[in-house]
Amino acid sequence: xxxxxxxSVFQEEVYSIKPKLVxxxxxxxxxLSEQERELLxxxxxxxxxxxxxxxxxxxxxxxxxxxxxxxxKLIYFGANPGDFANxxxxxxxxxxxxxxxxxxQLLLNEAARxxxxxxxxDMFTNS
Numbered sequence: 001x002x003x004x005x006x007x008s009v010f011q012e013e014v015y016s017i018k019p020k021l022v023x024x025x026x027x028x029x030x031x032l033s034e035q036e037r038e039l040l041x042x043x044x045x046x047x048x049x050x051x052x053x054x055x056x057x058x059x060x061x062x063x064x065x066x067x068x069x070x071x072x073k074l075i076y077f078g079a080n081p082g083d084f085a086n087x088x089x090x091x092x093x094x095x096x097x098x099x100x101x102x103x104x105q106l107l108l109n110e111a112a113r114x115x116x117x118x119x120x121x122d123m124f125t126n127s
Contacts, residue, residue, distance in 0.1 A: 013087045021054045022071040026078035026102060036103035040077075046117070047124055062099075064092045071095060073123065077103050087115040089123040096123055 024042070025032065026120060032040075041051055059066070062081045067074055074097035083101045084090050090096075100116045 011032075020071075020073060021049060022067060022074045023054055023056045024059050024067075024074060024076040024078070025056065026058070026060050026062075029056055032103065035107055037102050039107055039109055042122070043116075047120060062091075064095065064097060068093045073097065075101065075120070077106070080122060087119040089119060089126075098123055 002013055003106070005054060044051055044054065055071070059078075062076050062078055062080075064074070064076075064084075072095060076097060076099045078099075078101070080086060081100070084097075086099050086101065089096055089098055098119045100115070101112060106113055106116065
């Protein structure tokens, strides 16, 4: 096989494009209720981000290290992982992220939604 052919055909560099935002949920997307999906759409809409421009990942045991080199921003909805306070921006290996309770719990807790919104505004305006 002539390697020179490949070098002359593929001269441009290859880039790794990271998604702007990853949303991590504990259960699958299909398991979310319509109200939970609508809440997520409202949160994203307030940030001027479409549902189509994000990546949604289901992870029952949240591990921020599993997202290294995959994104720069992340929002986690689920049981508190213990190491990170909810509604505050944290940084790990270049990833800015915020943890919050599950969307089902946010639906019932207006104070938590306000705290999350304050944290998200801080994360998205200081980047």
